[in-house]
Amino acid sequence: MTQTIPQVADYIRILPELVLAFFGLVVMVLDPLLDDEGSRKTLGGIALLGALCGLGASLWMAQSPGLAFWNMVRVDSFSVFFHVLITAIVAVVILTSYEYMAVQRIRAGEYYGLILFGAVGMTLMSSAVELVLIFIALEISSISSYVLAGFRRREASSSESSLKYFLLGSFATAFFLYGVALMFGATGSTNITAISQALQAKGVPRLAYVAVALMFVGLGFKVASAPFHVWTPDVYEGAPAPIVALMSTGSKAAAFAVLLRVMFEINTPGRFWLIWVSAALSMTLGNLSALVQDNVKRLLAYSSIAHAGYLLVAFAAQPGPGISAAMFYTASYAAMNVGAFAVVSHFAGAEERYVTLADYAGLGRRSPLLAATLTIFLLSLIGIPITGGFFAKFYVFSAALKSGLVWLTLIGLLNSAIGAYYYLRIIVMMYMREPKGEITVRRIPASLGVALALSVLATLYLGVLPGRVLDFALRSATQLMQPHRAAITPAPTPPVGTM
Amino acid sequence: MVPLSYYLMLSGILFACGILGFLLKRNIITIFMSIELMLNGVNLSFVAFAAHWHALSGQVFVFFVMVVAAAEAAVGLAIIIAVYRTRETLNVDQVNLLKL
Amino acid sequence: MPENYIVRYLPLLFHMLIAAVLAGGMVVLSYFVGYRRPTRAKMSPYECGMTPVGDARGRFSVKFYLVAMLFILFDVEAVFLYPWAVILRQLKMFGFYEMMVYIGIVLVGLFYVWKKGVLDWNQTSTRRGTI
Numbered sequence: 040m041t042q043t044i045p046q047v048a049d050y051i052r053i054l055p056e057l058v059l060a061f062f063g064l065v066v067m068v069l070d071p072l073l074d075d076e077g078s079r080k081t082l083g084g085i086a087l088l089g090a091l092c093g094l095g096a097s098l099w100m101a102q103s104p105g106l107a108f109w110n111m112v113r114v115d116s117f118s119v120f121f122h123v124l125i126t127a128i129v130a131v132v133i134l135t136s137y138e139y140m141a142v143q144r145i146r147a148g149e150y151y152g153l154i155l156f157g158a159v160g161m162t163l164m165s166s167a168v169e170l171v172l173i174f175i176a177l178e179i180s181s182i183s184s185y186v187l188a189g190f191r192r193r194e195a196s197s198s199e200s201s202l203k204y205f206l207l208g209s210f211a212t213a214f215f216l217y218g219v220a221l222m223f224g225a226t227g228s229t230n231i232t233a234i235s236q237a238l239q240a241k242g243v244p245r246l247a248y249v250a251v252a253l254m255f256v257g258l259g260f261k262v263a264s265a266p267f268h269v270w271t272p273d274v275y276e277g278a279p280a281p282i283v284a285l286m287s288t289g290s291k292a293a294a295f296a297v298l299l300r301v302m303f304e305i306n307t308p309g310r311f312w313l314i315w316v317s318a319a320l321s322m323t324l325g326n327l328s329a330l331v332q333d334n335v336k337r338l339l340a341y342s343s344i345a346h347a348g349y350l351l352v353a354f355a356a357q358p359g360p361g362i363s364a365a366m367f368y369t370a371s372y373a374a375m376n377v378g379a380f381a382v383v384s385h386f387a388g389a390e391e392r393y394v395t396l397a398d399y400a401g402l403g404r405r406s407p408l409l410a411a412t413l414t415i416f417l418l419s420l421i422g423i424p425i426t427g428g429f430f431a432k433f434y435v436f437s438a439a440l441k442s443g444l445v446w447l448t449l450i451g452l453l454n455s456a457i458g459a460y461y462y463l464r465i466i467v468m469m470y471m472r473e474p475k476g477e478i479t480v481r482r483i484p485a486s487l488g489v490a491l492a493l494s495v496l497a498t499l500y501l502g503v504l505p506g507r508v509l510d511f512a513l514r515s516a517t518q519l520m521q522p523h524r525a526a527i528t529p530a531p532t533p534p535v536g537t538m
Numbered sequence: 539m540v541p542l543s544y545y546l547m548l549s550g551i552l553f554a555c556g557i558l559g560f561l562l563k564r565n566i567i568t569i570f571m572s573i574e575l576m577l578n579g580v581n582l583s584f585v586a587f588a589a590h591w592h593a594l595s596g597q598v599f600v601f602f603v604m605v606v607a608a609a610e611a612a613v614g615l616a617i618i619i620a621v622y623r624t625r626e627t628l629n630v631d632q633v634n635l636l637k638l
Numbered sequence: 639m640p641e642n643y644i645v646r647y648l649p650l651l652f653h654m655l656i657a658a659v660l661a662g663g664m665v666v667l668s669y670f671v672g673y674r675r676p677t678r679a680k681m682s683p684y685e686c687g688m689t690p691v692g693d694a695r696g697r698f699s700v701k702f703y704l705v706a707m708l709f710i711l712f713d714v715e716a717v718f719l720y721p722w723a724v725i726l727r728q729l730k731m732f733g734f735y736e737m738m739v740y741i742g743i744v745l746v747g748l749f750y751v752w753k754k755g756v757l758d759w760n761q762t763s764t765r766r767g768t769i
Contacts, residue, residue, distance in 0.1 A: 043728060043729055043732075067747075174602075175602060178606045178610065198625075201617050205614055210560055210573055213553075216603065220583045223596060224586075227587075227593060598721065604717065605714050608711060608714040615707055
């Protein structure tokens, strides 16, 4: 052992997690002491403060890159990128929940606490470079989202969604864990850098291929890529809308971060076809199924499967442009999807009554502002220029073309064309159909207004000035491909026969 | 000394039993137990590999997996109770409000 | 020590045989030698303790499940104390503080459970919403 006591720098490198966990605990302690109304107001504020402090801590953490806690955590541009992204998503989701909680009359205490604890898991996933730590972080974020999915407790559909998510989710994490165990068996280590060194030095044993495939199953489930996507529409339909926003962007971003690390840093053997098939399947199945949906939450669920497919295209490309394109895509998808679900959660009303496509008829007349913001997000999801979605798709497909993936690019482009149809259907519904029935759209409260404004700004910013974010992503990509090999301290080798 | 491959085969068989149970059983509690069986299969291979590589870390991982599994069990049972309260059944085929 | 793998376990076999003969002999002997005067109390399933009432498959209150769940959680969390205790001397005071933080987090959980009224057996629903 080189040292048994961590340095101060070690703690700074996990500061965002510490801050988020601390605020989560504060919420947990205060919750039983407050009544319903008080908990809704106060705890929401505390949670928001926690998320913002987490964001600040992420920026502070960026000042001291390096390894922490015996090579278990690494702070580099890559993890900073995802830390900032995830904490920002969490802040916006909390802003969205503020009104939602009151309308649904949900007891808010545990809700905000669980969001913060889930954020701890997600952020930790993006900076962990140790497979078992990744597993634990994955479980922290998953377990909180299992509970959060069932939070509309009066609704049978919500508990059902929670059950399905839980059963299929733990099934998938068991696969991931088996993959970790086999990788440990194949290389004798669970540290990502050590694994990649071992595979380079000694050649790739057959066990490593199996391990990678199993890990891909587990992570593929988390990012909702086909053929592991079946849970997505059901869970998204039953879960509270702000939580869907969190699951479809935050958890997904974290899982993609892990996938990027595992796939590129280990330089995983035999990943290409795995990803190719999964990407093609996700895009096609997601888009085709979305065509026939008339529940907006389900439609967006299938759309999120399709977007996972586009993102995986970047994984099949060469590392340099591939990683940066994937990172850019995650960010812009997060901006537009959080926004879209914020609109859905506001419009849905008590007990989430208005979620079908027909309810959206004439929204342009009922609430022009709401309709306009949703239109921006939908146009971005299609990939229209001056929105973030355009450059996201552009970078992914140009990275794929540069790597000679003509067929995959063709499939992707065809799918984007199909996708345009169902997004446009919502827009047509909102502007060209007469409003039917008596739906009173509530005024947009300040908290939701801020959330929507932030999402719109982020979407347009990425669409007009993508340069800075892309540069940052490119720098992270180069760092990810050349891990600080020298910085790793050699693992202690206990004498043989100590066991 | 029992060779490594025996342990691995046993852990593979346990894992496969878990998968089969997950896919074939209809009672939610049984499905849930199948998942636990899968995790325990993984634990066995962790320990076996730990002995193979003479690395204590493998055994510590099992602790972590056990704790995570316990947390998962607690949450899972709570969810199952919540479903039972609204549905009065623990058969997955009847938990079908959302189409799959 | 004989080389044969099975032969090494012969003492164990003898041990089991002797145990079986001894235990079986006691039961058989008491059957032939002992007196038998059955009374009502002696014939009940548990001679001392509660008289069994109702079906063994009767339903439990859901409160038992909550308590069992809490037990599992707090019980399993204690597992980390063992490896910690082994190397506490090496870790010096730092290890002590670190574990205090861990126990503190567990205690926050206990506080939460307590304040929510889960530990109160007499209430049908907790103070803040039903369980």
